[in-house]
Amino acid sequence: MLQLRPNCECCNRDLPPESAEARICSFECTFCRACADGILKGRCPNCGGELVARPRRPAEKLGRYPAATERTYKPAGCAG
Secondary structure, three states: OOOOOOEOOOOOOEOOOOOOOEEEOOOOOEEEHHHHHOOOOOEOOOOOOEOEEOOOOOHHHOOOOOOOOOOOOOHHHHOO
């Protein structure tokens, strides 16, 4: 199951499960749209993979399949 991480790894912006602003790579590294499109230019700084829109889990499924709560914040790896 896809891990819905709670924040952008670059700027630490909150990205709740319903956010249309979340972008992920195939390893589920998570970034906000502003960082993904801006300084990262659509590439994950961790693996070099493509950043795409993160799917949103239906609200009725979040009770049984909750989003992740552990935050990852690595601003040094996001320097433009």
